[in-house]
Amino acid sequence: MNTTESLGWSRIEMAQKAALDIPDGSYVNLGIGMPELIADHVPPGIEVIYHTENGLLGMGPVPEPGQEDVELINAGKKYITAIKGACFFHHADSFTMIRGGHLDISILGALQVCEKGDLANWSTGKPGAIPAVGGAMDLVAGVKNVWVITDHNTKDGQFKLVNNCSFPLTGKGVVDRIYTNLAIIEVTEKGFKVRELAPGVTFEYLQEQTEPALFQ
Amino acid sequence: MINKLVGSDTEAVSDIFDGAVIMIGGFGEAGSPIELIHRLIDLGSKNLTVVSNNTGSGNVGIAALIENRQVRKMICSFPRSTNSVVFPELYRAGEIELELVPQGTLAERIRAGGAGIPAFYTPSSVNTPLADGKEIRDFDGQPYVLEYGIKADFSLVKCDTADRYGNLTYHKTARNFGPIMCTAAKTTIVQARRIVEAGAIDPETVVTPGIFVNRVVEIKDPAHESILVASGERYPR
Numbered sequence: 001m002n003t004t005e006s007l008g009w010s011r012i013e014m015a016q017k018a019a020l021d022i023p024d025g026s027y028v029n030l031g032i033g034m035p036e037l038i039a040d041h042v043p044p045g046i047e048v049i050y051h052t053e054n055g056l057l058g059m060g061p062v063p064e065p066g067q068e069d070v071e072l073i074n075a076g077k078k079y080i081t082a083i084k085g086a087c088f089f090h091h092a093d094s095f096t097m098i099r100g101g102h103l104d105i106s107i108l109g110a111l112q113v114c115e116k117g118d119l120a121n122w123s124t125g126k127p128g129a130i131p132a133v134g135g136a137m138d139l140v141a142g143v144k145n146v147w148v149i150t151d152h153n154t155k156d157g158q159f160k161l162v163n164n165c166s167f168p169l170t171g172k173g174v175v176d177r178i179y180t181n182l183a184i185i186e187v188t189e190k191g192f193k194v195r196e197l198a199p200g201v202t203f204e205y206l207q208e209q210t211e212p213a214l215f216q
Numbered sequence: 217m218i219n220k221l222v223g224s225d226t227e228a229v230s231d232i233f234d235g236a237v238i239m240i241g242g243f244g245e246a247g248s249p250i251e252l253i254h255r256l257i258d259l260g261s262k263n264l265t266v267v268s269n270n271t272g273s274g275n276v277g278i279a280a281l282i283e284n285r286q287v288r289k290m291i292c293s294f295p296r297s298t299n300s301v302v303f304p305e306l307y308r309a310g311e312i313e314l315e316l317v318p319q320g321t322l323a324e325r326i327r328a329g330g331a332g333i334p335a336f337y338t339p340s341s342v343n344t345p346l347a348d349g350k351e352i353r354d355f356d357g358q359p360y361v362l363e364y365g366i367k368a369d370f371s372l373v374k375c376d377t378a379d380r381y382g383n384l385t386y387h388k389t390a391r392n393f394g395p396i397m398c399t400a401a402k403t404t405i406v407q408a409r410r411i412v413e414a415g416a417i418d419p420e421t422v423v424t425p426g427i428f429v430n431r432v433v434e435i436k437d438p439a440h441e442s443i444l445v446a447s448g449e450r451y452p453r
Contacts, residue, residue, distance in 0.1 A: 053319065054243040055389050070245060070440045071390035077244040077297060088388055090395040090423075091243075092327040095320030099340060130296040130304045131316050133346065138320030141339040172343035 007205075008152070008181040008198035016041040017196075018107060018149055018179045022048055029053065029098070029139060031108040032076035034149050038107060051103055053094050053135040058086025075135065098135065099142035106143035108136065110150040110178075112165040115191040115212040117175040119148065120167035133170075140171035152180035152209055159211040161185070161192065182206055190215065220382045220432050221411060225255045228405045228433045232261045232370055239326065239371040239397040240268040240278060244297065245441035247390035249374035249407050250277045252433075254451050256372070257281055263288045267326070267366055269319065269393060271295040271303035274445030282306065284452075289313035291366065293322050299445050318346060321363050323396060328365030330399025330428070335364045371401035374438065375424070378408035379415075382429025383422045391423065398428040407435040 009017065011034060019041035022028060029051045030036050039061070042048050050059040052074040059074060060081035068079040082088075097103055112120040119140055122133045140146050153160055161178065177195075178185040183206050184196040192214050197206060207214050222228045229252055232238065238256075242248030257280055264287050271290055272279030279302040281287055295303050295314060306312040317325065318340045328336055337360035341347045351362040373394045375384040384406060386394055398404045411434045 052389075054246070055392050069388060070442055071247065072388040073244060073246050074389075082388070088386070088391050090391050091319070091323035091393050092396050095323050099320050099324075099338065128308055130307060131314070132294040132296045133316060133318050134294045135319040137318040137344060137346065138340040141342070142320075169344045 008201050010181070011037060012041070014149055014179050014181060017184060018147060019043070022046065022105060026104040027051055027057070027102070028105045028107065029103055029143065031106070031136070031139075033109050035107040035109060036076070038149070051094075051097060052080070053098060053139075055089050055091060055094050056080075056082060056086060057089070057097070058083040060086070095135070095138055098138050101142055101144055103143045105145045105147060106139040107147045107149055108139065110148045110160060111167050112160055112162050113148055113150075113175050113178055113187075114162050114165050115187070117173045117187040118165050119146070119170045119175050120165040121170050123168045125168050136170045140174040145176050146174050147177045147179065148175050149179040152182040159209075162211045182209060185214070219380045220426070220429055221380050222431050222433050225251050225407065225433050225435060226258065228252065228407075228431050229255045229259055229372070231403075232256055232259060234261050235263045236261060236369040237265045237267065237367070239368040239393070239401055240266055241371070241373040241392065241394040241397050243269050243389065243392040245273070245277075246388070247374050247386070247392050247394055248272075248277050248441055249372045250439045250441060250444075251435045252372040252374075252405060252407050253277050253281055257284050257286070257451060260286065262286050265289045265291065267291040267322075267368060269293050269322065270297060271300060273297060273299035273441060275302065275450040276439075276444045277441050277451075279303065280451040282312065287312060289315065291315045291317060291322070293317055293319040316346060323393065325363055325366045326393065326396045326400045329367040330396060333365055335362055337361065338363055366400060368397070368401040369403065371397040371404045373397055373404065373406045375406055375408050377410050377412055377417060378406060378429075378432045379412055379417055379426070380432075381414055382406070382424075382426030382432055383417050384408070384424035384426075384429065385417060385421060386423055395424045398424045403430045404428060405431045406433070407438065408432050409436065409438060410434065
């Protein structure tokens, strides 16, 4: 299998694609890593309120150097700011928002996604690895729309879009849509439906890079 | 007269006994009651079960409590992070037990423990290894897993402002687990950045009602974990 780094969308372009799909007025939780880039690319005139599960609705951009507050952090434990109109709350309320279906979109990274929408993103299950789950299982169980943003394949060319997840699951049948460097894919009852191909990527090439059968 | 103020952090934690279940507030360093944890290290109580979202970083705070071999078991959602070295080493060596719990389930187990709810069903972790061996029950055609409330002997919590009744307010995202942990322990011990006269906190803005709090000690200029870690501090030195 070829590496796919030079083809398709950059990480920034992937974030832009996902950002353009967020409806005005959405309450959104962004996972740690690539999902965090999305907030920088929401178009002007679209208001999105960001939830961070450690207890803030209305997360703003990173603070100016020297303005950090060590007790104002996001779920990735990075320094952030709070927008005007933000609110703080405790963990039981935060996960009431998540599990109770009050958030509109959760955007997460992935180790593997299967065509039935199963997600594995918290553990490779390797002996000696320290298992850590955080809020991922709650997010996929409760948020109305679950999107994944990820490289299409692993760095060494293994499938990430698979027939069945071999890594421990985060949730079963939970993913609605996948943004990769090669395509945007909807998870449907019939399997992976390709919504958009990145520039230079053919359907045939995308199929070679994807374990389950795709359709358009 | 009700007066929950105690004179020192050492006095505040002095009755924490071997084998106790202790909830420790904080998400990362935000809200971590470092001074109370360090006094618990001074006290030396052993065989503890600690309920906390993380396992600390560097060699201070919770990480130092673990490194000092006082913790038998962690109940935790995310036991690794940048600069987290102590827990991973002991875990790989089989010298500390881990009960891994999804973060929202951890929060709800604490909330339930404090609210007199022995157990509840949640959708989080169904069809994953973290639900293995647990009771699954369908409601409206959807599967849920049975999870149990957690109660503690002690909770250690950091707040911003407190009064002698134990009414508390918090600072930004340092609130995190504090309010629910205050409800779930037989003895809740709080370190406050400042103590004010009763009535000085607007009743409309009290976050933790004083009934959930047993002891408050003023720590005016609390240490910050990231600053201690960046300067290579260890506890005990």
